[in-house]
Amino acid sequence: MRRKEAAMSSSLWVVMTVMAQFMPADGFTQSTIAKAYAEWAPAIALVQYSSEITDPGSGETTKRDSSALGLVVTPGGLVMAPGHMQLENAEPFNVAITVGHSGSEQKFEAEVLKKPDDINICFLRIQSDTPLNLPCATFARNMRMAIGEPVLLIGLYSENLDYARGIYTCRIGGILEKPRTTYCIDSSLRFGFVGGPVINAQGRLVGVVGFDLTPAEGGDLYVRSGHPLVYQADLFRKYIESPPDKTAEGGPGGEDxxxxxxxxxxxxxxxxxxxxxxxxxxxxxxxxxxxxxxxxxxxxxxxxxxxxxxxxxxxxxxxxxxxxxxxxxxxxxxxxxxxxxxxxxxxxxxxxxxxRPKSARDAGEYKDEVFGLTVRELTTDVRILLNLGEDVKGVIIRRVKSGSIANLAGMRPGVIIMELGRNPIASLDDFKKAVAKLAEEKPKEISAFCRAGAETGFFRLEPRWDAIKR
CATH class of the missing domain: 2.30.42.10 (PDZ domain)
Structure with a gap:
């Protein structure tokens, strides 16, 4: 009897093991996942870009290099990317898009198009001297999803994993009907999957996953912020069929x-x-x-x-x-x-x-080799950011060279130079002339009257003229 029970138990274990190999994983079989991955993963691209972020407290501008998932949506090189690429006072530049993976990569420059006002997605256009025929995502039309419906997401792993394409499955955890139909997924979203394709159990591409605008971006005008959502294709299809215009210099959306x-x-x-x-x-x-x-x-x-x-x-x-x-x-x-x-x-x-007047991105800049300062003109957006009235004249420090005269004097980015060596500074041209004049006169000490935040005061510069190479 024990042998018979043991045999039955062994047989049951084998049957359960075999069944587990073919059991759907959260609504998807292994073959369905493999097919969807083979069809849509080639449309995944890597977007790399730079942006400049201005600290409203100090006025210091910091350059950041970032990356995001891109989804190629036309053979000619129209690419969708997450909306966080374009923020107020942080327009991306030096944008590059890499398509292909595992030895078949192609890297292209790209231009940023106007960001739509009704959905937190960016559009980019690959620049190429020759016609392109890239693998691209094609979205199903008029797709609705149901509560509890399983979906498959495709995204990018981190740089440490060579931006390998990856997958995971989840379900539609909630449906918001107002002010527009929006689907919430039931799990957290890995950063490299933001903007990635969403595929249903029939293998059809129904949308992309992302977040609505945060309150700092005007999210109060749209739906919920901070929870991963599925943007169904009908929300952005019009932008694929008729792409937005190129972003004009000065910020998202052209002239503001x-x-x-x-x-x-x-x-x-x-x-x-x-x-x-x-x-x-x-x-x-x-x-x-x-x-x-x-x-x-x-x-x-x-x-x-x-x-x-x-x-x-x-x-x-x-x-x-x-x-x-x-x-x-x-x-x-x-x-x-x-x-x-x-x-x-x-x-x-x-x-x-x-x-809107000229922005900091377009501001004139001057690199001074005498004191080790890189300064910019005061533009309207910087005045607004730092709450400076028109009565405040000067140039704002963007960078200070390590070990320079200015660095030893304690000067730092975000400081506004209003007077240099008793020479009033109201423009870049004034600053250039003051530097040239002081370099010719070679005084032992130079005072710089500056503004840092809401306070004003003097910095004491002690140049070693014999060591300065011009």
């Missing part, structure tokens, strides 16, 4: 419309102090000289409650971004109604939006 004001939200305690309804708004802290806001008659202390007949209700800092985005999207040259509260009473104005 601009008011020319420093702002903050109408906090509830401000509203209570001013006897205003606690409904939010945009408080005008100051108005920039010569700006559209000044020409329209806006004043410090005004509270903007609507623009272009659209009400605005920011009560928190992060919600001000939504107002900025709204202004930008109205368009340059448009004249629109503006309603403000002045002294608690409504006042209707008209404002003609102008193009």
């Amino acid at each position: 419309a601009w008011l020319g004001i420093f702002t903050q939200p109408l906090y509830d305690d401000f509203a209570e102090y001013w006897n205003l309804p606690k409904e939010g708004g945009i408080v005008v802290s100051s108005v920039m000289a010569g700006s559209p806001a000044e020409q329209a008659g806006l004043q410090s202390g005004d509270v903007i409650v609507s623009i272009n007949s659209i009400e605005v209700h920011p009560r928190l800092d992060r919600e001000v971004v939504g107002f900025t985005k709204l202004v930008r999207e109205i368009g340059v040259g448009k004249t629109v109604p503006l309603r403000v509260l002045r002294g608690g009473k409504p006042l209707d104005l008209e404002i003609t939006l102008a193009a």
